[in-house]
Amino acid sequence: MSIFIRRYLPVVILLLFVGLSAALLLNRPQTQQKIVETIVPVLEVMAVKKQQLAFNVSSYGMVKPKHQAELVAQVSGVVNRLSPAFAVGQFVRKGEVLAHLDDADYHADLAQAEATFAQAKALLAQEIARGIVAKKTLSYISTTKQSALGLRIPQRKQQQANVKFAQAALARAQRNVARTIITAPFDGLITEKHINVGSHVNIGEQLGIIYGTDVARIRLPVTPQAFSFIDPNSPNTTVILTNEHHGQDFQHWTARFIGTEGVIDPQSRMVYLIVDVIDPYQRRLSIQQRTGVLNFGAFVTAKIAAKPIANAVKLHRHVIRNDQVVLVNSNGLTQMRKVVVARTDLKYAYISAGLEDGELVSLTWPDNYLEGTAVTTVLNPPQFIEQPPLTVIHSKDVDNGE
Incomplete structure (x- = not known):
């Protein structure tokens, strides 16, 4: 019996494995055919x-005064009075007195010029009278034989020239007296002051600098390509300036487009547009009406209306x-x-x-x-x-x- 088992057991086991494998193959799940879908991009x-x-063409620039002037002494002398308005940061009106120079010597020169002028007029009047007498005296002589010297014509012309000379000297003396009073040439802001009471100034010496507050001017650089988008001949080109106020709010101003400088800057290769802001410090308005000033030296950005x-x-x-x-x-x-x-x-x-x-x-x-x-x-x-x-x-x- 043991011999039978040892001889036929492997065969039985092999047949069992073959039968089990056939059963598994017959009962395996059928493979389903999948349809490939085409992905359409969205x-x-x-x-x-x-x-x-x-469109707007954007640029930037610094606010500067359209007019500024150096206050220069036209006569020499000692400063004996200064106006409180003549100080850095003060606003002044056109014609307002800023300083006085010692004018004693200039008044003396004026008096002397007035006397010389009066003397010249008197001598002219005398010469005119002498000419009338000479003409009557020579009336019996033929006109063709009367000489200009005898009629005192050259003498009269000399006295007329002396009168003109004295008159010019008088006018110069009057101007020198007026020049001892330093006045503001226009409404403006004092930005520099170089004199004090007791200072001696010479002719041509700078006394200070004043910026005109009537109009502010801004130069705005744009590329030639951007400039081609702008109509430089349009009077209705709008320009809006923006500036950050105290690091928080942005303020806006409407500027007037003036034109260009007419050349391309050789260094930057930019075209500079010129725009103006009227009354940047709002001096023409009452304090209650002032909404915000545009300070000289402020950096602003600009939007310039371009051709649509x-x-x-x-x-x-x-x-x-x-x-x-x-x-x-x-x-x-x-x-x-x-x-x-x-x-x-x-x-x-x-x-x-x-x-x-x-x-x-x-x-x-x-x-x-x-x-x-x-x-x-x-x-x-x-x-x-x-x-x-x-x-x-x-x-x-x-x-x-x-």
């Missing part, structure tokens, strides 16, 4: 709508690469389109040609883009008009996808 698109877009673009389309800059955009046609297929970029800022590009109303522009650039790819579109609301907040940049700076 693109966010915008329907093109042409519109007239307004008709029939333009605004797109985000990243949508454009190499002056091309991705469109989705009526069949849901993508295609490339060359466009004309009129101008850009740091956020948007403004298309002047190449797109038509109603066309769908992709707002994203597809990865691994292929022409004619079928896509699913998600319509985005159209872009509304905004004022670009930053300086216009040359169109060649549009993102080239690098």
Whole structure:
């Protein structure tokens, strides 16, 4: 029996394994065939709508007075009086007295000039009388034989010249007396003062500096490319200046566009625009009406109204690469389109040609883009008009996808 088991047991075990394997193969689950689905890319698109877009060209500059003057002594002398208004930071009116120089010697010169003038007039009157007497005395002589010297004509002309000379000296003496009084040449702000009571000044010596407060002038640099967007001949070009006030609030002023300096600066290669602000310190208003002054020396940013673009389309800059955009046609297929970029800022590009109303522009650039790819579109609301907040940049700076 043991011999039988040892001889046939391996065969039995093998048959059992073969039977079990056959049962497993017969009862295995059937493999289900899977259908491969094609993934269709989804693109966010915008329907093109042409519109007239307004622009601002941004710049910056420092506020300076349109008029400023050095107060210079026209006569020499000792300062014997100073006005309290003649101090740094004080506002003065045109013609207001700022300082007095010692005028005693100049009054003496004036009195002497007046006496010389009176003497010259008296001598002229005497000479005129002598000429009348000489003419009567020589009346019996033929006119052709009467000499100018005998009629005292040269003597009269000499006295007339003496009168003019004395008159000019008198006028100079009067001016010198007036020049001992230093007055403000215009409404302004005293920014420098170089004299005190007792100071001796000479002719041509600077006494101080005054800035005119009637008009502030700002030079605004722009690139030649940005300047091409501005109409320099338009009297209605608006300029808005902005300045941070005390590190918190921003104040705004409307400036008057004057024009340009007419040249391109050889150092910076910029065109300088000239704008004016009337009454920057609001001196013409009452204290209650003053809302905020524009101080000389303040740094301001400016927005200059540029020429609008008709029939333009605004797109985000990243949508454009190499002056091309991705469109989705009526069949849901993508295609490339060359466009004309009129101008850009740091956020948007403004298309002047190449797109038509109603066309769908992709707002994203597809990865691994292929022409004619079928896509699913998600319509985005159209872009509304905004004022670009930053300086216009040359169109060649549009993102080239690098």
